[in-house]
Amino acid sequence: xxxxxxxxxxxxxxxxxxxxxxxxxxxxxxxxxxxxxxxxxxxxxxxxxxxxxxxxxxxxxxxxxxxxxxxxxxxxxxxxxxxxxxxxxxxxxxxxxxxxxxxxxxxxxxxxxxxxxxxxxxxxxxxxxxxxxxxxxxxxxxxxxxxxxxxxxxxxxxxxxxxxxxxxxxxxxxxxxxxxxxxxxxxxxxxxxxxxxxxxxxxxxxxxxxxxxxxxxxxxxxxxxxxxxxxxxxxxxxxxxxxxxxxxxxxxxxxxxxxxxxxxxxxxxxxxxxxxxxxxxxxxxxxxxxxxxxxxxxxxxxxxxxxxxxxxxxxxxxxxxxxxxxxxxxxxxxxxxxxxxxxxxxxxxxxxxxxxxxxxxxxxxxxxxxxxxxxxxxxxxxxxx
Ligand SMILES: *[C@@H]1O[C@H](CO)[C@@H](O)[C@H](O)[C@H]1NC(C)=O
Ligand SMILES: *[C@@H]1O[C@H](CO)[C@@H](O)[C@H](O)[C@H]1NC(C)=O
Ligand SMILES: *[C@@H]1O[C@H](CO)[C@@H](O)[C@H](O)[C@H]1NC(C)=O
Ligand SMILES: *[C@@H]1O[C@H](CO)[C@@H](O)[C@H](O)[C@H]1NC(C)=O
Numbered sequence: 038x039x040x041x042x043x044x045x046x047x048x049x050x051x052x053x054x055x056x057x058x059x060x061x062x063x064x065x066x067x068x069x070x071x072x073x074x075x076x077x078x079x080x081x082x083x084x085x086x087x088x089x090x091x092x093x094x095x096x097x098x099x100x101x102x103x104x105x106x107x108x109x110x111x112x113x114x115x116x117x118x119x120x121x122x123x124x125x126x127x128x129x130x131x132x133x134x135x136x137x138x139x140x141x142x143x144x145x146x147x148x149x150x151x152x153x154x155x156x157x158x159x160x161x162x163x164x165x166x167x168x169x170x171x172x173x174x175x176x177x178x179x180x181x182x183x184x185x186x187x188x189x190x191x192x193x194x195x196x197x198x199x200x201x202x203x204x205x206x207x208x209x210x211x212x213x214x215x216x217x218x219x220x221x222x223x224x225x226x227x228x229x230x231x232x233x234x235x236x237x238x239x240x241x242x243x244x245x246x247x248x249x250x251x252x253x254x255x256x257x258x259x260x261x262x263x264x265x266x267x268x269x270x271x272x273x274x275x276x277x278x279x280x281x282x283x284x285x286x287x288x289x290x291x292x293x294x295x296x297x298x299x300x301x302x303x304x305x306x307x308x309x310x311x312x313x314x315x316x317x318x319x320x321x322x323x324x325x326x327x328x329x330x331x332x333x334x335x336x337x338x339x340x341x342x343x344x345x346x347x348x349x350x351x352x353x354x355x356x357x358x359x360x361x362x363x364x365x366x367x368x369x370x371x372x373x374x375x376x377x378x379x380x381x382x383x384x385x386x387x388x389x390x391x392x393x394x395x396x397x398x399x400x401x402x403x404x405x406x407x408x409x410x411x412x413x414x415x416x417x418x419x420x421x422x
Contacts, residue, residue, distance in 0.1 A: 082118045083109055086278035088251035093140035093192070094239040094275075098153040098167060100324035102241070104276075108135035115277035127171040128157055128164055139193040139237070145204055145219050161188035183208070183217055185224035194238035194245060196258045199368035207258060209235045209247070214261065229261035233268065242322055242330075300346040300392070304353055304366045315341035338362060338372050345393040347402060349415050354402075356380065359388030384413050 083089060083106060093105040104111040109118040110125075121128065121135065128137065139158040143165075145151045154172065157164040162176040163183070179186055183206070192209035201207070201216065208215040212234055216225040233254060235247035245258045252268035253275070272281040301320070303309040309320040316329040332341045336355065345356040353370060355362040360377040361384065364370040380388040384402070392405040400416040 083107075085111055085118070085276055086272055086281070088272065090250045091237040091248055093137045093157070094237045094248060095140040095155055096142050096241075096325055097155055097169070098142070100326070102239075102275075102325075103140075105137050105140065105237075111276075114275060124169055125157065125164075125166060125171075128159065139190040139208070141193045141195045141206060141238075141240075143206075144195040144197040147204070147220070156193070158190045158193060184222055186215055186217060187213075192235040192238035192247070194240050194258075196240070196245075200243060200245075201258050207238065207245075209238055227261065229256075232256055232261055232263065242319060242325060242328055299343045302346045302348055302353070302394075304348045305351050306366060310346070312341075312343050312346060336362070336364060336370055336372075338377070344389050344391065345404075347393050347395050349395050349400070349402065354393070356388070356390055356393060386411060386413065 085104065085106075089104075089106050091104050091106050094102065096102045101112055102114065103124070105121065106118075108121045110121050110123075111118050112124070121137075137157045137159055141156055143151045143154045143156055151165070153167070155166045157166065158179065159176070161179055163179050164176045165172040179188055179190075186208050187210050190208055190210050194207050196205040196207050196216075198204045203221075204219045206217045206219065208217060212228060212230055212232075214227045214229050214232075216227065218224075232247055233249040233252075235249055237248040239246045239248065240258075245256050246253045247256055248271060249268070251271055253271050254263055254267040254269075255265065256263050270281060272278040298311050298313050300312045301310065303321075307321065311318045311320055312332065313329075315331055315333070317332045317335065318327055318329045320327075332339065332343075339355050339357060339362045343355055343357050347354050348366065351366050352373070353364040353366055355364065357377075359380050361380055362377045363373045363383075365373055380386050380390070384404070386404060386406070390404050390406050393402050395402050395415070400414060402413050402415055404411045404413060
């Protein structure tokens, strides 16, 4: 992985076509929904472009996102509805309830019997599916698997360690929120009165969304805080609907197609990024799709228009003009105190540079500047202290 990104970072003309962040294609990514013909059971097939308050939203183990409402589901970000029992048969056989209350894709790497399984909630029962097949022994009582979590839930979403403090699941009922620690089974109940009551909750590309009515609100999984202009209309973002398109106000984002990248790198946690202008994209999230987000969401001090990015010993170096910003790599990036500094001060060279990369664990950064490549020994630089 490291070596691959070594060679990619000097390739500044890499076309973004395979990672194009036009929002529809980007969101589907590899998880492209199969184009199944819609089947018609009893009742009229609902149209999600008319505005639906979903019962549940979850990706499956292949990264295809399923939307649920009553006895219907949608697979992927576009396409028609299908009967719930066409994909998750036993759930309907069991109770004939014709709906799910909540669903999430388990993230529990310590437990391969649960990791990546989809958990559905119906009244007081929980169903575990893998490969769209009900696991033996299910359904079980919610109390058995998630003691302390109420029945008749509204929403649920996984929250891996790093995003939550511990490997967790967040459950929603009314305006109460329950953080369930998967290891200790401890439950922390919170009252997030500022957040609308969620009918569905969804984690996508490490972001957390509460769906309510046909709208959604992005929230912080630990504090519940909402930053930015919410709610937004789900039809402009999470499904393809005529007359709904958030692209109209995102010209920068759209211009990312068929253009050059500013920088590409992988950090020490294996997260791979491409940067261009004011936007970045994660390259290691193919399963759940690709999407461009503002650089300032993650690295607020540096903003955008980077010349080069590389990572070394748990730090991300971002070079912009004659400045270098060094961030500590963790679940969230933090600017190391005292930065930015000038390139001259940090690496002993004058900016601007065209590209920079490190190969494997070697403490040498190769900096490309016009026709020249400079090799700088990072073990001798200030950021080590
Ligand atoms: C799904 O449910 C409908 C009625 O609710 C029924 O007619 C149909 O046979 C069911 N399909 C499957 C595959 O069980
Ligand atoms: C998944 O299910 C399908 C049919 O339901 C089956 O053919 C396939 O072998 C299963 N795959 C795995 C990995 O269990
Ligand atoms: C949210 O849930 C609480 C508790 O269940 C309920 O009292 C309140 O009316 C709900 N709010 C809305 C807007 O539905
Ligand atoms: C674009 O966004 C600005 C500010 O957020 C808003 O005032 C404007 O109406 C939006 N334009 C369109 C076409 O949505």
